[in-house]
Amino acid sequence: MQSSTQEQAVAIPCGAVHLDGVFALPSEPTGIVLFSHGSGSSRLSPRNTYVARDLREAGIGTLLLDLLTPLEDIDPNSRFDIALLTQRLQCAADWLRTQTATASLPIGLFGASTGAAAALRLSAREDAGVDALVLRGGRTDLATPLELASVSAPTLLIVGALDDLVLTINRVSYTALKCKKRIEVIDGATHLFEEAGKLDEVAVLARHWFALHLTQPARHPARSVRAVHGPTA
Numbered sequence: 498m499q500s501s502t503q504e505q506a507v508a509i510p511c512g513a514v515h516l517d518g519v520f521a522l523p524s525e526p527t528g529i530v531l532f533s534h535g536s537g538s539s540r541l542s543p544r545n546t547y548v549a550r551d552l553r554e555a556g557i558g559t560l561l562l563d564l565l566t567p568l569e570d571i572d573p574n575s576r577f578d579i580a581l582l583t584q585r586l587q588c589a590a591d592w593l594r595t596q597t598a599t600a601s602l603p604i605g606l607f608g609a610s611t612g613a614a615a616a617l618r619l620s621a622r623e624d625a626g627v628d629a630l631v632l633r634g635g636r637t638d639l640a641t642p643l644e645l646a647s648v649s650a651p652t653l654l655i656v657g658a659l660d661d662l663v664l665t666i667n668r669v670s671y672t673a674l675k676c677k678k679r680i681e682v683i684d685g686a687t688h689l690f691e692e693a694g695k696l697d698e699v700a701v702l703a704r705h706w707f708a709l710h711l712t713q714p715a716r717h718p719a720r721s722v723r724a725v726h727g728p729t730a
Contacts, residue, residue, distance in 0.1 A: 509562060511588035518562030518589070521553055522598055528628070528711025529558040529593055530605040533586050533612035544633075544689065544696060548607065551700040557707055558599065562589055564612070579639050582615035590619065590626065603628035603711040606650075607703060610688075614639030621647035629710035631655065631703045634663050634688050637670035645673035652678045653706040655699055657686030679706075 508515040519540050522529070530552055532545045540561040549559040564585040569575040586606070593599045606627055608616030613635025620627040621644040630652040637645070637654070652674055656664045664682065671680050681702050686695040 507560075507562075509589050509592045511585055514566050516562050516564065516566075516585060516589060518560055520558075520560050521549075522558040523553050523556045525556065526558040526599075526602060527556050528603045528605055528707060529560065529599050530607050530707055530711075531586065531589055531593065532559065532561045533564065533582070533606055533608040533616045534561075534610075542609075544699075545607070545609065547696055548633075548700045548703055551704055552707060555704045555708055557605075557704075557711060558602065560589060560593065564615070577611060577639075579611065579614045579618060582612065583618040586612075586615050586619050587622075587625075594626070605629040605631070605707045605711050607631045607633070608635055609633045611636050611639060613637055617648060617652075618644050620650050620652075621645070629653075629707055631706050632667075633690070633699055633703075634660060635667065635670075636663070638666045640670070642673045645670055646675050648674060648676050650676060651706070651710045652676055653702065654678070654680040655702055656680070656682055657688060657690060657695070658682050658684050659686060660688040663688060 504519050504521040507518045507520045509518055517540060534542050534545055540563050545561055549561055552559055564582050565575055590604060593604060604627055606616040613632040616630055617637060617640040619625050620630055627650045630650050633655045654667045654671060656667045683695055683698050685692055690696045690699055
């Protein structure tokens with residue numbers, strides 16, 4: 498087990514805005530996981546922070562960030578603008594490729610709720626450079642069947658057994674995925690995994706999945722730095 502370095506506040510450029518984030522790397526990271534939170538959440542999400550801490554103990558770096566500015570976050574339309582969330586996630590992934598400490602590391606995405614849809618959409622792009630996905634209680638229905646079929650990164654779906662609607666959605670999406678995939682249904686858990694011990698199960702599953710698939714140098718060429726500073730198509 499490795500301890501993480503001190504967490505560092507970062508501001509990632511994306512078009513006309515900057516995305517506030519919390520960045521941390523263990524001393525010898527095997528990969529880096531970018532968190533894509535759901536609507537109404539932020540880089541300070543206690544659930545994502547908990548999982549991130551567990552990943553760093555396993556030697557995996559983490560980047561938690563706000564995909565929306567404070568003004569955008571009060572607009573319900575922005576919260577469900579998956580195209581915008583995907584663009585912001587792309588900016589963050591591109592930023593990781595420009596940093597000396599992370600440029601050669603494989604990148605994983607941990608998506609929750611609407612953030613899971615953004616993670617899937619990004620991973621479906623040919624030049625996305627995503628090496629593994631873990632989606633917790635994801636709104637995977639907000640990615641199209643074509644996008645789901647285009648995801649090549651190994652993908653783990655984690656859903657609470659008591660989260661009936663999202664469980665149904667994830668089972669449908671699971672059949673559309675053509676990549677290496679797995680679905681884990683956690684007994685006794687609802688959408689936010691607030692029940693005792695259930696978030697621990699999420700963290701263990703995520704740690705094992707990323708440890709398995711973020712073990713080699715990044716196999717994707719770096720995108721242009723220009724993509725970090727401006728909107729992506």
